Structures are given as structure tokens and as C-alpha cells.
Amino acid sequence: MASTSVCQMMMLLKDIVPSAANSVNTKFILLEKGNIKASKKCVVVNGVNKLQETKECMSLVADESASVHFLLWNTECEAFEPGDIVQLTNGIFSYHRNKLVLRSGRKGKAEKVGEFTMLFVEKPNMSDVQWQVNESDAKKLKESITSTELQKPPS
């Protein structure tokens, strides 16, 4: 179980890189929340058909080094409000429906640790960074950094 009391390497948002590994430990403040999108999925649980409802909500979060889009999932959607300071453990920064987002993922956990009292910058937005992976030695090159305001999903 992810524990916030375990001493883990905390990183700044400007240093996160896209990866399939859930290894992002960071702290940020929530700037904006988009609309909550609910969807129902039919899943098979123990041989029985069940209707599973999932909720998603795109948000903009930031720390003193950068901002990034954070995808809130299920109970997270209602648990966090703009102004909340959140500690993320074992989060994952990867592509989700063609957008580069940070999220807690299956193995990660997001917890509210405070409100208001944190400085932040909105540029650069790590979700807008263009990444290129050099195949020969798997080094990443930042091609360009563009920042756009959070695009609210059409309702």
C-alpha cells in the first residue's frame, strides 16, 4: 500500500519524463478542474456481467517549476478542488488518448495535504512538451516547448 510516510524521491514537475513506469512522486497545487465525464463500461467480474461506472476529469496542476495536466479518476474527481495541495506517490506520466498526462494510475495515490499556501508557475506545461526518443540509445530529446492554456473538453 502506498504510504506517504515512506521517504521516496520527490521530483519537480519540470523533471518528469514520459514513462510506462509508475514512479512519479511529487507535490503540486491544483489550479483548475475541467468537467467531470462519467462513462459506463460493461465488465465481466467473476463470470458475471457488471456495469462499471468510471469518472474522469482533466485538471491543471503546477509546482514552482512547471505545470502539467493531471487526469483525476473516479473518487479523485470530487475529492480535489482548485487550491488544494496534493501529494502524488507512484504516479504515472504517459500518453492517454493522445494527450500526455500525469495521473495516479492503478498503483499510485493522490492525497490532499493542504490548501492555498504553495507557489507555482504555469509555464512550461509539461503536457505540451514534444518528446522524441532516440532509438539507438533511448535518449530523449526535448524538441520544443510550447505552452497552451488548458483546453476545457467540450461538454
Next chain:
Amino acid sequence: MNTPAVSEHRLLRAGEHEAPDPTENSLREAFALLRPRLRPPFSLRTSTPSDYHQLVLAIVYGALTAPPRTARTHLVHLHAVVTDGYDLFTRTVLRLSLESYPRLLQPARAQLLWVISELIGADAVGVDRLVVSLLRWVRIGDFSQPNLWLAEGLLRVLCVRWDWLLEEPSVLTSALFLYLRLLADHYRLASDQKVEALKELEIDFCVRVVRQHFDFCMGMGRDLVRLLQDVAFIPEFRDVWKDLLFEPRVFGVPGYSDIWQLYRTRTPVQYFLLGITPEMETRMRFLFTHVKLGNQRRYQEWFARKFLCRPECETVVVDLVRFICCAHHPPNEILRSNIIPRWAVIGWLLKSCRKNYFAANAKLALFYDWLFFDDKVDSIMNIEPAILLMLHSVPEYVGFTQELMEFLFLLIDHYDVDRKDLIAQGVLKSFDMVVRKGVVQSLDLLSTCSLISPLLKERFNVFIHGSKPEAVRDLYLSSDVKTLGGPKKSASCEKTGFSHVKGLVDHLRATMTQAGSNNLQTLGRLLVTFAKLDKQAIDKELGGNSSTI
């Protein structure tokens, strides 16, 4: 794993995504560890300091989370083993209150009030600070049930513990400050039954304190007058207000003879903390310490969403303005930096008031220390935000500058008509001080800016340059004499008042015989009215011809 019994006891609200609170954790761990020792018979053998420490933490947790009967047992235990006058116990509860009151579950809040009452009964060290911390958690402008419950519950505790309260003037006057403030809102804004009982309690409490313990109240200074003025319309306070203005001796305090003594006493900083909760204070101080000018938009949105979301919440803007002006004085390094200045936040707060009533009260809060300014008693940091706001609003928000100027003149003329001159002096001293101490380079902008209405500029000039209230407003008159093309009359007061007036009258009479315009006649009538102050002497001088003017 916690034993089931312990996990039933909850202190703080704990959502799935809320990090555990370290203070609560240490309390719960102590409670879990020492659970067996918390049932009678209690061991009275002396323990090591760390053992005592753990025991006290465990008892705090038990007293706040256990059902009332068991909680009573915990306190009996505490009474038996206490060795430090309850200091550690009270400090722990105080920390919990300051850090986490909003997250305290309602049963724990009820227990908290009861614990405080018990601590008062035991004359515990530091319980005064604990009481004041709870007074601060009563939110101004919040008419929700939990908030009203706290206001009423706390007041009931204080009334039960009246004898103790009389020995703690600081707590007594803090409570008076809060409940007077609440009364104004409860009477005006809350119209339903749920506040009736509370209003009655508040009125009884406040009238009793002001009437019977005015000697304690005097130290509250000028904001006491501001608060009393806001409740003066309540029937039970009408007589109090009348006496305050006209019969000060009724209050039975030797040496107190006039309301001016209250006006010129600066209200101590501690009272301004009562109007805002510890949460608001933390956010405000963070803004003024860390956030750069230009980056405040989101912080202001979050603050407004949390504390100013409903129309009636705007009433707390008054208290925020008083706090900012009087209780938060940034050090020089911050003043010199690009951290957001106080005037900018005050401007935002004032503009966010939708109702005129709240906006007017907020402007009074901004200018209140101006009205009675005395550099021997007052701090320039109390008056600095207002002048900076007026000047920095030009040109983009010049309408706002005019609003503020007009309001200031309104205050000078009408705040206390019987003491208008003294108030004018206070404002003059304020203007003088902000220039002299370099808060602003000069006040020229207010008297020359083309975007400000000519009438307002003139009023400002007349106010600033007519430095002796009893002197003739020479500048006004001599400038008009100039336009008549007549000889220039100096605005100096070197000539005696009378001969100077006589000279003006002579000149005016001569000019008016040449031109009969209405303006000149009006001017003449003005002058004569002034001269009529000593009509006999003037008659004599002019050979009885004054009536021809």
C-alpha cells in the same frame, strides 16, 4: 492494525484522499498504547516526563472522542495526575484547535466545548488562549448551523464561567468584540428563528459587559465605537449609544469623560485577529509574504470561492480590511520587493462587494484610523494602504479614486458632526504624514489630475491648504478676487484677521458697483456672512454701510 474500539473513535474528518494528520496520529497512537491505563483504578505513581507526555496525549484523544460519560472519567484521571497546571494538555488542545478545527467532527467539537469549560473550572494554564482561538473560529458572515452552534455554545460556556471571565479582561473584551460584531449581522441579515435565542444571549452579554465593566472596555479603543455604532439601532443598545455620546460619566469610570478618549486610543492588534479565522489569516499572510504582484489572480479566486461565495459573506470584507491595515505590517524588504502590496488586495476586496452597504462599511474600515490619526499613538502602516490605493488607481480606475475621496470627505463631514474639526485634523495629519514619511512623493495627483472632477479637486485643495480651521479660506477668496482683475490680495495671515477682511470687503464693494453679476453678489454675501461674526465692529468701521453690500 488498530483495535476495533480505537478505530471507532474519530477525531478528524478523513476523506479517502485526505492525508492523515500528524497531530491526530500521535494522539491516536498514544491512546491506543495506553488504553488499559485509562480505566480506573488510576495509578497515581509519578511517571517520567515522556510517560506523562504520552499519558496526556492519550487523555486528550479520549476526552475528545469518547462518549461523554467515559470522557468525564478521562478528565477525572487528568485531574488526578496533572503535574504542570494542565499546561501540556491545554497546549495540545490549542494546537489541535488552531490547526484542525474545520476538520474536527461535530461530536468532537461538542466535547471540545465541554473540555474547555472543565479546564476553566480547573483554572488551567493557557486556557485563555484556547478560548480566544475558538472565538476566532466563529466565522463572520457564515449563517450555517455548525457556525451558529459554535457561537452559541461558546457564549453559553462563557456565561456559565462568568467569574473566571471577569478575571480575564483580555478574553472578556475579545468576546465582547466578537459578539458585538456578530450581533450587527445577526440582527440585520439573519431573519429566521434559529438565531433568535443566540441574538438574545448576545445582547444580554454585550450590554452587561459594556455597562458593568466599561473600565475593561476602554482599552479596546476606537474600534469599540465602530462596533457599537453598528448595533446602536438595536433597541437595547440605543441607551448605551446615547450615553456613550452624551453621558459618558454614566459608565462610572473615573477619568472617562468623552468619547474622544476612545477615538484616540488605537485598538490593539489582537482584536483584529478575532474578525478572521486562522485559515483566512494563513492565506492572507501567505499572499503578502510570497505572492508576486501579477500572480495573485488564482489565489484571489480560491480565497473568494472559499470565504466570499455567498452574498451575505461579503460582510467579512470589513474585518479583512481592518486586519490587513492594522494587523499585518509587511517589513521593509517586502515593501521594497515585487510582492503584492496591501493596497492591491484591499482594492480587490472593495471592488468585490456587490452591496453598497458592505462596500461603505469596508471603506470606513479602510479610513477609520485616518479620522483620528495622531503620530504619537498611531502607526503610519495603518493609513498607508488607503493613500496608495487612491493614487495607484489613477488612471485605470480613477472612478474608484474619486469614490474613495468622496467617501473620505463624507466621513469628515458626517462621521461625528460634533467633533468634525477634530476629525478633519486627524485626516490632515494623515495626509501630511504620508508625504513627510515618504509613503508617497506628493499629493499633487489628487489636486491636479485632469481625470478627477474639478469639484473634488477643489474640495481637496481647500481641505489641504486651509490649514487653520479658524482662518479665512484665503486661497478660495483671493483666487476669485484675482479673476475680478483687482489688486492681488495676499493669502498670508500676517495682517490681522479683521483688517484683512475689511480690505476684501472694500475691494468687493468697489468692484460690485462696477459689475452687477450674480456671482459677485453671491461672493459678496458670503463675505458679509463671515464679516457678520463681528457685525458691530464692522458696522463701526464701515460707518454703518455694511448693509449696502
